[in-house]
Amino acid sequence: MKFWKYEGIGNDFIIINNNGSDAKVDNNLCKKMCNRNFGVGADGVLYISSGGKDSQLTMRIINADGSEAEMCGNGIRCAAKFAHDFGLVNGTKFVIKTLKGNLGVEVFLENGITKTVRVDMGAPILECTKIPVDFKGQMIAQELEIDGSRITGTAVSMGNPHFVTFDNLSDDVIEKLGPVLESYYIFPKKTNVEFAKVSNGKLYVRVYERGVAWTLACGTGACAATVAAAINGLVPFNVPIDVHLPGGWLKVTVNENFESVVMEGPASYVYTGEYNTEGNV
Numbered sequence: 549m550k551f552w553k554y555e556g557i558g559n560d561f562i563i564i565n566n567n568g569s570d571a572k573v574d575n576n577l578c579k580k581m582c583n584r585n586f587g588v589g590a591d592g593v594l595y596i597s598s599g600g601k602d603s604q605l606t607m608r609i610i611n612a613d614g615s616e617a618e619m620c621g622n623g624i625r626c627a628a629k630f631a632h633d634f635g636l637v638n639g640t641k642f643v644i645k646t647l648k649g650n651l652g653v654e655v656f657l658e659n660g661i662t663k664t665v666r667v668d669m670g671a672p673i674l675e676c677t678k679i680p681v682d683f684k685g686q687m688i689a690q691e692l693e694i695d696g697s698r699i700t701g702t703a704v705s706m707g708n709p710h711f712v713t714f715d716n717l718s719d720d721v722i723e724k725l726g727p728v729l730e731s732y733y734i735f736p737k738k739t740n741v742e743f744a745k746v747s748n749g750k751l752y753v754r755v756y757e758r759g760v761a762w763t764l765a766c767g768t769g770a771c772a773a774t775v776a777a778a779i780n781g782l783v784p785f786n787v788p789i790d791v792h793l794p795g796g797w798l799k800v801t802v803n804e805n806f807e808s809v810v811m812e813g814p815a816s817y818v819y820t821g822e823y824n825t826e827g828n829v
Contacts, residue, residue: 556622558764558795579614611759619707621767648707673705710772726756764795
């Protein structure tokens with residue numbers, strides 16, 4: 549089976565092109581392909597297929613553990629680059645259907661090749677019942693007690709759930725809390741976890757990604773962290789904020805009326821390969 553490997557600031561993906569075919573999503577196959585020792589190695593698999601009435605393409609994202617995510621910010625940039633560079637779409641602006649809904653993307657070219665992608669990630673969700681979080685109303689700067697420690701955080705959905713904390717925590721505590729918070733009982737569908745800080749107007753984020761573990765980058769996590777920072781008065785609304793993740797930088801703008809969150813960043817083609825789906829030969 550042919551596949552393409554892409555990455556967005558270190559968040560890496562296997563792309564399977566189902567456009568024009570009827571190949572089904574295979575969660576177990578995705579788990580095997582993402583294995584970094586016995587497979588291709590990736591944070592997830594992107595299935596690209598034809599779009600719908602109001603979209604040119606459909607993207608589905610399967611995490612490294614075989615679970616399906618509602619959205620993936622770095623993944624949708626990689627999908628947009630793949631679609632444009634391989635001629636699956638016309639023009640530099642088009643719409644990709646995701647489990648979150650239809651999202652508009654714009655690719656920016658250098659010598660005819662996509663270098664960066666801007667994505668309208670849609671409106672953030674703050675109502676806990678819709679994130680989902682077992683908490684009434686909105687969870688903003690809410691203190692939780694976990695394993696004897698108190699941690700303050702804000703819950704946001706960018707189509708997938710996030711818990712963002714700006715607490716000043718040691719690396720050891722962060723390493724411990726990432727997996728604990730991901731599966732904490734108040735998050736019925738688990739959650740992505742962002743450990744963030746603001747310095748000189750820039751946002752620095754580490755992400756424990758649901759279904760992946762520690763990752764070099766998370767586009768929805770960068771967006772959720774910027775939303776949380778704006779809500780808590782740490783960065784301004786309506787201004788592009790530089791967001792640093794271990795793999796690189798993104799720019800995120802949060803509309804003050806919470807109508808949209810716009811993310812822009814790079815996407816890169818790595819290589820093409822053939823995966824043996826028949827076992828050892």
